[in-house]
Amino acid sequence: MVLLALIAIVAGIVTNIIAQQTRSQNPLYQCIESDYLSYDVYLTISTNIDGKPVEIPDNIGILEDCLSPVHTHDNSGLVHVVYDRPYEFRLGHFLWYWGFNIQQYDATVYVNGIEQDKYMDIVLRNNMSIVIDFKSKPRGII
Secondary structure, eight states: OHHHHHHHHHHHHHHHHHHHHHHHHSGGGOOBSOSOOSEEEEEEEEEEETTEEEOOOTTTTEETTEEOSEEOSSSSSEEEEEESSOOOOBHHHHHHHHTOOGGGEEEEEEETTEEESSGGGOBOOTTOEEEEEEEEOOTTOO
16 A cells, blocks of 8 residues: 555656656746847737727736746737747737636637638737637626
8 A cells, every 4th residue: 555655656756747847848838038039020919809999918928037938018919929949829829828718708810801710729920910809608608
């Protein structure tokens, strides 16, 4: 019984170490050291909820001790994507950094005026203009 408990503890520790190592290699979990790196993209995102404009908050992806690769500096809707090499950051990543609860909404997304399918997978590219129209789901359908 003690041996089984010891094996479970060791397995848990090893799993945790592997998860941390994997996460540290994932650009989504990395803090960047500079806002000026070789991969540097700017785009605009605007959002509406139930037909009403919703401001993109400033400092999305910016914490006191961490600057995320996808972030905002102000509430203008300008999104900055910066990394030390090209990486396909996606609209879903931006919404994740924002902490926006997409499960409460249906969405129609336009890139440069053209409606898009699979909006979470849209790769963020320089000079894009993204408009997201969120529509609240009826209560109980989340």
